[in-house]
Amino acid sequence: MTQLNQRRRGDQLEKAIYDTTYTLLSQHGLDHVTFSRVAAAAATSRSVLYRYWDSTFDLIFHTIIYQIQKIPVELTTSPLNTGSLRTDLIQLAQHFIQQSSTGPFQYFRLLFATTMNTQNQRELTQLITQIDHANLALIDPILTNAQNHGELQLRPNQAAQLVLFQQLRYYDIINQPVITVQQLTDLVDQVVLPALRASGVANRHFHH
Known part of the structure; x- marks a missing residue:
């Protein structure tokens, strides 16, 4: 896989994670957002989430930033x-x-x-x-x-x-x-x- 394709795949995964997190947050509330639920819905693993975000709040924080930018x-x-x-x-x-x-x-x-x-x-x-x-x-x-x-x-x-x-x-x-x-x-x-x-x-x- 080329570096460009890897980058494109990474961008798509990041978008899927942020979109999934925001959906869980807006539909079910803060307490419903967990790494397990996000990973399952975004078709990735908890280890990937832990690689980029220190905690659930860290993920929620950057999800809101991502949404605000749009x-x-x-x-x-x-x-x-x-x-x-x-x-x-x-x-x-x-x-x-x-x-x-x-x-x-x-x-x-x-x-x-x-x-x-x-x-x-x-x-x-x-x-x-x-x-x-x-x-x-x-x-x-x-x-x-x-x-x-x-x-x-x-x-x-x-x-x-x-x-x-x-x-x-x-x-x-x-x-x-x-x-x-x-x-x-x-x-x-x-x-x-x-x-x-x-x-x-x-x-x-x-x-x-």
């Missing part, structure tokens, strides 16, 4: 473009909230709490980095449209781009009641838009 494709292929940055941001926030309760992001609170409790800084950093990457991919076309429409002169920095998601994640982590449309609107008007616009001004002054 998320931006849906929205970025059909980006929001209402002609208004404000309206786009409000609709993006609504999409983000819906996504947080249905997709792999619904497990963020669990992973965050577990990595904090175990003080595993490496995994926590990796988790936040992957989520930030997905969030930046979601907001990128909206900011491009805003620049094309003249609502933003320059691209805001990454810290400003992530403000919306960080605020919504804060609501989720502290387990607040469902955020209302009015609260979303206030968040965009009073926090997100000022941060994006101030960042653009700061960037312009810096480049001068």
